[in-house]
Amino acid sequence: AQSVTQLDSHVSVSEGTPVLLRCNYSSSYSPSLFWYVQHPNKGLQLLLKYTSAATLVKGINGFEAEFKKSETSFHLTKPSAHMSDAAEYFCVVDPGGGFKTIFGAGTRLFVKA
Amino acid sequence: KAGVTQTPRYLIKTRGQQVTLSCSPISGHRSVSWYQQTPGQGLQFLFEYFSETQRNKGNFPGRFSGRQFSNSRSEMNVSTLELGDSALYLCASYDYRNTEAFFGQGTRLTVV
Numbered sequence: 001a002q003s004v005t006q007l008d009s010h011v012s013v014s015e016g017t018p019v020l021l022r023c024n025y026s027s028s029y030s031p032s033l034f035w036y037v038q039h040p041n042k043g044l045q046l047l048l049k050y051t052s053a054a055t056l057v058k059g060i061n062g063f064e065a066e067f068k069k070s071e072t073s074f075h076l077t078k079p080s081a082h083m084s085d086a087a088e089y090f091c092v093v094d095p096g097g098g099f100k101t102i103f104g105a106g107t108r109l110f111v112k113a
Numbered sequence: 114k115a116g117v118t119q120t121p122r123y124l125i126k127t128r129g130q131q132v133t134l135s136c137s138p139i140s141g142h143r144s145v146s147w148y149q150q151t152p153g154q155g156l157q158f159l160f161e162y163f164s165e166t167q168r169n170k171g172n173f174p175g176r177f178s179g180r181q182f183s184n185s186r187s188e189m190n191v192s193t194l195e196l197g198d199s200a201l202y203l204c205a206s207y208d209y210r211n212t213e214a215f216f217g218q219g220t221r222l223t224v225v
Contacts, residue, residue, distance in 0.1 A: 036216075043117070043203055043216035090156065101146075101214070103156035 002027045004093045006104035014112045019063075019078040021107045023091030026072060033074045034092040035065055038106075044090065050074060061085070086111045115140065117206050117217035125223045131192040134220045138185050138206030144168075145187040146214070147179060150201040161207075162187055191222075199224045 007022040025033060032051045036044040048059025055067040065076045074091060091104040118137040126132050138145050146169075147159040158171040162181035179189045185206075191198055201221050205214040 034214075041218075041221075043218040044205075045216070046213060049213060101158060103148075103158075105155045 002029075002031070002093050002102050004091050004102050004104040006089075006091050006107045008107050009105065010108050010110065012110040012112065013081045015083055016080050019076070019081045019085065019109065021076040021089050021091075021109065023074045023076065023104060024072055025074060025091070025093050027093055032094040033065075033067060034094065035059065035063070035074075035076050036090045036092060037087050038090065039087045047076070047089075081109075081111045083111050083113065085109060117204060117215050119202075119204050119217035119220050121220060122218065123221045123223075125225060126194050128194055128196060128224055130194050131190060132194060132222060134189045134202055134204075134222070136187045136189070136204030136206075136217060138187070138204075139208070139215055142206035142208055142215070143185050144207035144209065145181060145185065146205045146207065147187070147189050148203040148205070149173075150203060150219070151199075156203070159189070159202075194224045196224050198222065 003026045005024045013019055030052055034049045035047040037047050038044050047063050048057045048065055050057045050067045058064045063078045065074055067074050088106045088108045090106050093102045120135045144163045146161040148156050149159055150156045159173055160167055160179050161169040165181045176192045181187045201219045203216055203219045205216045207214050
């Protein structure tokens with residue numbers, strides 16, 4: 001069975017400090033993994049994706065994530081938070097064979113000035 | 114290139130009524146998926162359509178149905194609305210070449 005767990009429901013950082021949003025997954029297959037961001041009253045925007053190529057994936061807006069198979073993790077990081085990063089972030093597993101994706105519960109990121 | 118378009122953006126309906134939501138995918142995308150987002154349940158997969166055929170279905174009652182037209186536009190219908198159906202309904206069109214989903218801004222449905 002496939003599942004995804006976002007380990008923190010809320011993360012609060014100060015502007016200019018690093019961001020770490022944690023995600024663990026479980027999949028019987030070699031999954032595709034994604035991070036999406038959702039700003040208030042908006043749809044989801046793709047930040048980055050892992051599809052069995054390089055394990056360190058770079059995305060938009062300075063975000064990156066590292067796929068660690070041994071730890072079944074796909075944590076999202078950014079070296080320096082910006083106020084505009086305040087949003088909800090979703091880790092997503094696509095087990096393949098059709099678009100029956102599994103979303104994590106989401107992590108709300110707060111950025112303090 | 115136009116993005117995924119969902120209409121209407123906001124809807125208010127009464128319990129017992131039915132509602133139809135529309136989604137126009139990105140040109141060239143043949144797969145459309147629907148999701149329900151609520152504060153309590155998060156994002157839940159409803160169903161996926163590909164070339165006018167429902168290919169995957171989530172765990173929702175039969176009151177939730179959908180269809181896809183030959184131009185890949187999709188509609189989602191909810192009959193006999195319940196208060197718990199109040200949610201943001203998101204549609205995504207899928208690019209299988211790049212394994213990437215593009216989401217619309219959603220339709221906010223409120224059932225009173």
